[in-house]
Amino acid sequence: MTVDSNGTVGTAQDAEREAVVEAALGALGLDDKARLLAGQDMWSLPALPAVGLGSLVMSDGPVGVRGRRWSADDPSVALPSPTALAASWDPELARQAGRLLAQEAHRKGVHVLLAPTVNLQRSPLGGRHFEAYSEDPLLTGTIGTGYVRGVQDGGVGVTVKHFAGNEAETDRFTVDNRIPEGALRELYLAPFEAIVADARPWGVMAAYNRVNGVPMTEHAELNNAVLRGEWGFDGVVVSDWLAARDTTAAIRGGLDVAMPGPRTVYGPPLAAAVRAGEVPEELVDAAVRRVLRLAARAGLLAGAPAVVPAADRPAPIDGDALAREIAARGCVLLRNEPAGGAAVLPLEGDGLRGGVALLGAAAREPRILGGGSAQVFPGHVVSLLDALGAALPAGTPLTYAVGADPAEELPPAAGGFVLEAVARAYDGREIGAEALPGGQVQWFGEMPEGVDYDALHSVEIRGTFTPRVSGPHRFGTRGTGGFLLAVDGHVLFEGPQFDPHGDPFEAFFGTPTQRGTVVLTAGEPVGVSLLHLPPKPEELPLPAVGFSLLHAEPEQDAEELLAEAEEAARAAHTAVVVVGTTERVESEGFDRRDLRLPGRQDELVARVAAANPRTVVIVNSGAPVELPWREDVAAVLVCWFPGQEGGAALADVLLGFEEPGGRLPTTWPARLADAPVTRVAPSEGVLAYEEGLYVGYRAWQRAGAPAPAYAFGHGLGYTSWAYEELVALPAEDPALLASVTVRVRNTGARPGREVVQLYAHRSAPEGPATTLAGFAVVTAPPGGAAEAVIPLPRRSARSWDPATRTWELPASPLTLSASTLRVALP
DSSP, X not given: OEEOTTOOEEOHHHHHHHHHHHHHHHTOOHHHHHHHTBXXXXXXXXXBGGGTBOOOBXXXXXSSOOOSSOOTTSOOOOOOOHHXXXXXXXXXXXXXXXXXXXXXXXXXXXXXXXXXXOOOOOSTTOTTGGGSOOSSHHHHHHHHHHHHHHHHHTTOEEOEEEETTOOOOTTTTTOEEEOOHHHIIIIISHHHHHHHHHHOOSEEEEOSSEETTEEGGGXXXXXXXXXXXXXXXXXXXXXXXXXXXXXXXXXXXXXXXXXXXXXXXXXXXXXXXXXXXSSXXXXXXXXXXXXXXXXXXXXXXXXXXXXSXXXXXXXXXXXXXXXXXXXXXXXXXEEEOXXXXXXXXXXXXXXXXXXXXXXXXXXXXXXXXXXXXXXXXXXXXXXXXXXXXXXXXXXXXXXXXXXXXXXXXXXXXXTTEEXXXXXXXXXXXXXXXXEXXXXXXXXXXXXXXXXXXXXXXEEXXXXXXXXXXXXXXXXXXXXXXXXXXXXXXXXXXXXXXXXXXXXXXXXXXXXXXXXXXXXXXXXXXXXXXXXXXXXXXXXXXXXXXXXXXXXXOOOOOHHHHHHHHHHHHHHSSEEEEEXXXXXXXXXXXXXXXXXXXXXXXXXHHHHHHHHOSSEEEEEEOSSOOOOTTGGGSSEEEEOOSOOTTHHHHXXXXXXXXSXXXXXXXXXXXXXXXXXXXXXXXXXXXXXXXXXXXXXXXXXXXXXXXXXXXXXXXXXXXXXXXXXXXXXXXXXXXXXXEEEEEXXXXXXXXXXXXXXXXXXXXXXXXXXXXXXXXXXXXXXXXXXXXXXXXXXXXXXXTOEEETTTTEEEOOSSOOEXXXXXXXXXXX
């Protein structure tokens, strides 16, 4: 073993890599060093052939790998949302997800994945919470550790994000989050600290926001003193895209790489600052050393051994199978009551012979992932309607009705469209084209082959549309710039569209706007065209084209839709209703206004439940929603955003082929007013985390707090469990307080999986009375027993003392509990 210059204990290979890194650093001049710290385009750093350095490529995650271009020509596996992965409470499953994504990254020529997101779900109004794991730092850190280990098992780097305090989207570029020191340490930094300690990530992403007055891209105390100093992090700190604003403050504040390029605060401006005496060259050298180390680890620096040579990568993983497994394991069964006998789920016996009514728009067109950086183009999507129809026994009646349309705005064109995007120069010549899976064009940084952005004048979405129903179809536009929309020879709109918005990304994409209707006949194809003249403001830091052709089927009478669903439910033995949120409710760039399901979905459930007592509701959302009808239906199942195989996984769970293995990673309030934290918008630029440590279940346990609809950690399966023994023994490892063993027994008639949750209890004056201390997943056959062995780290019980600025263990004795069992900590 060796110790490098940062005090990091490593192997002989680490020392060999460091030697090559130092040699390369010594051979570089100031201009090349400064250039290496700036993106050369949207996704990559420059190659420096003189020292044997290849170009390092980054790509968005966390549920799939886009690659350099966001294109349907090169589809990506789309895994379930991070909330679904966290709902499995299984770090080994997260590790498998990471290994699959490393496999995808290699296929797409990507060296660093811009994931995972380990910010906490501070308030249910956070618009991007589908991309975060949990309200609890221990669960978040443990799942994040598994994910990071998996990605890096495959020889691909990560950037754990968004460091730090990035729990909401409103004014995210400028907001100053004022976080008390104890809460910052115990909650918001804790997942990052755990991942640095247990997974040794190769990168961290600095957030847009300020923390206690300082932008995170310039936060020397957190980036240098805490992350690198206290925790020993030896990787790269990369900015969130467009987050770096000041050359001198960023390099002094610990930022290594400013993305994207080529217009950024590093590169030539950084070299100039060194020559002007504003920045010591030693700071540039330290940042370059870390970038070279990252490249060496990924196998991009000649002479340096990659951490994982190609021959040592994990065995290939079936992406479809893993996506299906995660979706099933992440499903959380919130309620499963008897309806005329046994519990309504799983569907079997009379529940199948009497037929199933499947209701809801999301049963046919599911929301499989969240919006923004989490979006990828999968090669296929399995809907519940298709999967359930294929999985039901032959002869089982299955009817479908929409019931209620949740969309309050026109969505991008999808089913029935065959489209391509054609780029033209100023003289009208076609200079490039690509096939589109739907109505969205999103070219950022990388243009299609042959397209020179400077020469680009217009982009046209063109193709055909074959409607499946007759009537007046609705069409629209979304984007910024000039538009000409024509359908079947009819010009529906010609003119500019500019939509101001506080978030620059949202302003760029614009507001979905309906432009007109065209009466079409089912089965008869028509031509469609949306010509776009993209604006090219000089201040735009990178080449970008983003706009959408929107479409919706003829608007049906809402009462008729509801009545049709009621009738279908009344005629079937079991009614299954799929409800959910839309991209205009949960996405990157804005926070939620409320927790209600959009449209008339609540009314749909209420009316179906009144028509059929055996009503099952599936919730297709990435984060909590209000469920005002929850006590009136037989079963409630949360599937989150379930990825490309979500329909198949749901059919498996409904029919009992798989058990719903999930437990809630966040508390679900009965109504928004009950939630302990509802403020996500800053006042005069400041958002105060006034609640301190009392976030999530820590706040719900306080005296006088209302009961939530469903508590953190809640989830049912298809069997029952008895907790037989809880034993806590002293641990030999000084990093542990104890080693805890919990014996459980499957007392039901089916094989099952249980998430054993261990909680620590302390006196209230020392902080929240009860916190999650550890957990483990076990399985057992009917009548069988299993033992969960849970190490109890010291960091899970300690608290931060702002007066001494040190960690302290509780002065009063700790008690541990698992279900009904309790034991005093030895």
